[in-house]
Amino acid sequence: MSEAVVVAEELRKEFSRDRPVVSGLSFVLRRGEALGLLGPNGAGKTTVVHLLLGLTTPTSGRIAIFGLPMPKNRITVLGRVNFASAYALLPSNLTVRQNLTVFGRLYEVPRLPEKIARLLAELEIAHLIDQVAGKLSAGEAARLNLCKALLNDPELLLLDEPTAGLDPDIADKVRRLLRRLQAERGIAMLYTSHNMRDIETVCDRVLFLRRGRLLAEGSPEEILRSFRCDDLETLFIQLAREESESLPVESGRGPEEPSKGLPGSGEAMR
């Protein structure tokens, strides 16, 4: 079994007392693995990414990345990690080159101009190098974000809905690129998305979250089998609707206890 890149144990985060956004979440992400975080709005996916990055501190629980406790070793760890989100833009008043130069220097990337040129070519936006980021289309901006995220050859890539707002063609290109990079470089990836195609195409394993708790874990196929669903999108809709109709989750119910009414109780169920 390959080396664990991220180990999260009993993570809990509450922004207001007794209302956890993430609760009792434990998982391991291994080198070369793409792990999807799936769940309806408010499931805690983005909070998990922020906890891993040290942008938010956990209320309790432990995170270790590359074997180093976080956020204590934040600077060392972040040098080997990168992040892209549809909600965190690069400065719109700087050019593509300036943006990548700034971040390349922050990550202390050697031979930076060559690296920038190579990544831009790989993502098919080399011709935009002197374009102001604010004038890029959504697809171009997403690819610029990915360029930034790949600048330091990260061993761990955290992607928060990287294809949000992209047309199907560009989203497909991004997914293919990520899959290729992962295969070539053995990058560990944590991927949050509402796009089921993203999860199915990119992720080896999925954590299905609901109200901050782990509901199910396994490969997309295992999860579908356990919930007796044909596709993740149907399952997602079913769970989201059930959530909107159900009463609040009783406090103290662990991930071992799935909510009533869910179909299936296979191995993927937690």
Added chain:
Amino acid sequence: MNLRRVWALVLRYTYVYRRSPIRILEVFFWPAIDLLVWGFLTIYLQQRGRDLPSGVAFLVGAVIFWDVIYRSQQGITLSFLEDVWSRNLLNLFSAPVRVTEFVGATCVVGILKTLVVGLYLTVLAFFLYRFNLLAVGPALFPLFVNLLLMGWALGIATTALLLRWGQAAEAIAWAVPFAIQPFSAVFYPVSALPAWLRPVAWSIPATHVFEGMRLALRGGFAWDHLVYATLLNLVYLALAGVLFASLYAAARRKGLLVKIGTQ
């Protein structure tokens, strides 16, 4: 502190000015307006009362010195706001950047802005009013440094408040320097203030700098003012640092860093 990362952040904030003639204009426009208003006012006062001691020197010097505090504070606060406005805060704080490196870079931006605007105003004041800033004498450099330090303390404290209250506190970024201006003896001596306000005035480092400047322009050298200003600045910088560290920790605990960064 990694100086290469500090420099990368300085680049990020200076790139903004390289691409924006409007921003450059703003940097030079308002200080020039201040200088013109106060310069002509003091010329008028001199014409009315011949016994006004070095009036132009006092007020024009005050305008230039005040701008040092203002630009130094704005260098820090606006750099932070720049990342808030461009929703870049998450990218920045998910990179291997220490808070000290971030604050250090904004302080450098403050120095750069102060030097550029200070030099510009000095030249302008010389050509418009024959005011020579070098007439302040050897006290000029330590007085300048003290203004810079006070601007840093204000900037760090203001940024801490922005971290805690987000863009809702943006008005503070602009208001803070002007809130202390009436009590800092910028354009008039401390003796012009009511007796009960004077202790407040003397607790502000800038008061000692402006009193020191007036003394220096009359040919004196007020060591005591410099010592008080420096000691007070060190205290305020330490307090600002503690405030920033505690509100930064609170922002990470409460998830405010993320909220500000994506609003």
